[in-house]
Amino acid sequence: MSATIIDGKAIARLVRERIAREVTELPDAPGLATVLVGDDPASAVYVSSKRKQCVQAGMRDLHQHLPGDISQHKLATTLEQLNADPKVTGILLQLPLPDHLDAAALVARIDPDKDVDGLTTLSAGRLAQGAPGLRPCTPSGVIELLDASEIPIESAHAVVVGRSELVGKPLAQLLLQRNATVTICHSRTRDVNAVCKQADILVAAAGVPGLIGAESVKPGATVIDVGIHRTDDGLRGDVDFAAASEVAGAITPVPGGVGPMTIAMLLQNTVTAAAASYAKRRAAGVF
Ligand code: NAP
Numbered sequence: 001m002s003a004t005i006i007d008g009k010a011i012a013r014l015v016r017e018r019i020a021r022e023v024t025e026l027p028d029a030p031g032l033a034t035v036l037v038g039d040d041p042a043s044a045v046y047v048s049s050k051r052k053q054c055v056q057a058g059m060r061d062l063h064q065h066l067p068g069d070i071s072q073h074k075l076a077t078t079l080e081q082l083n084a085d086p087k088v089t090g091i092l093l094q095l096p097l098p099d100h101l102d103a104a105a106l107v108a109r110i111d112p113d114k115d116v117d118g119l120t121t122l123s124a125g126r127l128a129q130g131a132p133g134l135r136p137c138t139p140s141g142v143i144e145l146l147d148a149s150e151i152p153i154e155s156a157h158a159v160v161v162g163r164s165e166l167v168g169k170p171l172a173q174l175l176l177q178r179n180a181t182v183t184i185c186h187s188r189t190r191d192v193n194a195v196c197k198q199a200d201i202l203v204a205a206a207g208v209p210g211l212i213g214a215e216s217v218k219p220g221a222t223v224i225d226v227g228i229h230r231t232d233d234g235l236r237g238d239v240d241f242a243a244a245s246e247v248a249g250a251i252t253p254v255p256g257g258v259g260p261m262t263i264a265m266l267l268q269n270t271v272t273a274a275a276a277s278y279a280k281r282r283a284a285g286v287f
Helices: 008-024 042-054 070-086 103-107 121-129 138-147 166-176 192-196 257-283
Strands: 031-037 065-066 090-093 157-161 181-185 200-206 222-225 229-231 232-235
Touching: 008 042, 008 257, 031 042, 031 070, 031 157, 042 257, 065 070, 070 090, 070 103, 090 103, 090 257, 121 166, 138 166, 138 222, 138 257, 157 166, 157 192, 166 181, 181 192
Parallel strands: 031 065, 031 090, 157 181, 157 200, 200 222
Antiparallel strands: 229 232
C-alpha cells in the first residue's frame, strides 16, 4: 500500500477538542435540540451518539423523542416551539421520518439560523451565494479532512461523484468556494472512470459499493470515500480501498474516515449558530 491514510477519527477528535474550547468562550452553553420521531433503531443510534458528543463538548442536550404516529401539524408545532425557545440554539430533525410525514415541509419549518444540519432552502441558498450560513455536515467534514491533511484545494481539479442535496451538490459548492475546479459526476455521466481519473481530489458519494477502483484514480490523487454500506464483513465504502490505496497519494478508510467527521461538524454548526444568536442578543442588549 502506498497511500497515506487520512485518519478521520483522529481529526474528528481534534475538531471536538477545538469545539469544547470554543464553547467555554461563549456567554452561555449552546442548546442542541435533536428531534427523533418513532423508534427506528438506526436513527436512535445516530441521535444517541449526537447527544452524547454534544454533552461531552459542554453543550445542553435538549432532546425531544416524539411518537412515531405524530401528526404533521403536531410536529410542525413542536418545531415552531423550538424555533421560539431562546435556550435552543440548534435544531436537528433526524431523518428519515415515518412515511406519513412530509419531511421536506417539516425541514422548511426550521429557523435557518438554528438549522445545524444545513438542509433548509435558505441554508442551501446562502451556500450557493457564498453568504455566511450553516453548511451541511458531511460536506463540511470532507473540507475539514482535506484541510487537516494539508491537501491543497485551490486550483486542484476536484471530481465529486454524486449530486445529492445532502452530500454531492453542497460539497461541489464548498470546493468551488475554495477555488477548486470542480466536476460533478452522476448516474448519467458518460465514462465515470475516465472523468475520475483526471481528479487531484476524488470524492465518492454515489452510494454504490466499490464503484471506484484503481482504474478510476490518478496516481498520487487524494481519494475521499463518503459511501457507507453495511455488509456481512462490516462497513464498506464506495471505493475499493485495497485497490485504490495502491494508486492514491492519500485516502480515507471506511469506517474511520468521513463518518466521524459528520457529527463533529454538527457540533461545529451548533457552536456557530449559538455564537451568531448570542451576538444578535448582545446587540439587542440581552447579554
Ligand atoms: P443519494 O441521495 O442516493 O445520491 C447518490 C448520487 O450518486 C446521485 O446523485 C446519483 O446520481 C449518483 N450515482 C449513483 N450511482 C452512480 C454511478 N454508478 N455513477 C455515478 N454517479 C452515481 O446518496 P447520498 O445521500 O448522497 O449518499 C451517498 C453515500 O454516502 C451513501 O452511501 C450514504 O450512505 C453515504 N453517506 C455517508 C455519510 C457519512 O456521514 N459518511 C453521510 C451521508 C451519506 P443521480 O442524481 O443521477 O441519481
